[in-house]
Amino acid sequence: MSKEKSESGSGKGISGEENMKSVPSFIFRDRDLAPLESISEYLKEHRGLTYHEIAELLKRDDRTIWTCCNRAKKKREGKKPGKTAGLAKKAKTTKADTVPEKEKTEQQEIPIDIFHNRELAPLEGISKYLKENADKSFHEIAVLLNRDDRTIWTCYNRALKKQRLKQGLKEGLKEALKEGLKKGG
Structure with a gap:
């Protein structure tokens, strides 16, 4: 019965996939x-x-x-x-509070799948997505999220650092495996 409910499009459930992507x-x-x-x-x-x-x-x-x-x-x-x-x-008053009302009403859809990467904190994932995929400046992201520009910069750079570290570990593991194969074979 619950399967029928979710397929009928009652608004509940993940069946409304299109509505749940962002x-x-x-x-x-x-x-x-x-x-x-x-x-x-x-x-x-x-x-x-x-x-x-x-x-x-x-x-x-x-x-x-x-x-x-x-x-x-x-x-x-x-x-x-x-x-x-x-x-x-x-x-608390932030730089974002001093921005004209027109800019504050701007809205950006944020895909839910950026929260799947558990290695990044949610704000790091949001900052990284908006900077790289929506081509927003740190200030624009700060205004959008009502945060300080420096907070957004920090979150974005932490995300990049984690990404580089993960990439470096993968490359280091590949090198170690190659060395192990050379010595063993």
């Missing part, structure tokens, strides 16, 4: 939420997916997704008017 960049603008919390909450609340479906989509454990959604929910409750926790915090 998420809008505005979901990452809330600095109080970690990127994984933001995407988990968005997929749960706005796309109506179950924790298990989100976990499959993001290649994460179900418990991780449940934890992210619960943390996001608690953080949102703390921000509601009338709560002292939300009022006591002083708003």
Whole structure:
């Protein structure tokens, strides 16, 4: 029966593959939420997916997704008017806050498959994708994600460093195997 439901196009399930390939960049603008919390909450609340479906989509454990959604929910409750926790915090001002409203409304679709690479932190993956595939400058990415330019630069460079390290390890392993074959054969 559940198979029939997902095939009928009820909006739930991964059957709506076309709709599930990307998420809008505005979901990452809330600095109080970690990127994984933001995407988990968005997929749960706005796309109506179950924790298990989100976990499959993001290649994460179900418990991780449940934890992210619960943390996001608690953080949102703390921000509601009338709560002292939300009022006591002083708003952080970033360079992105000084950008005209027109630029802030720009949106970029971010493919979900960039979160499959577990070697990169979510913000590193987003920064790398937007820099290399969407041809955005560090400042444009910072405005899009409501982060500081330096944070985006750092995330992007960490992603590159991890990529180079992985590539270097692969090449080093190939060389070691060649040397081993020469000595052994």
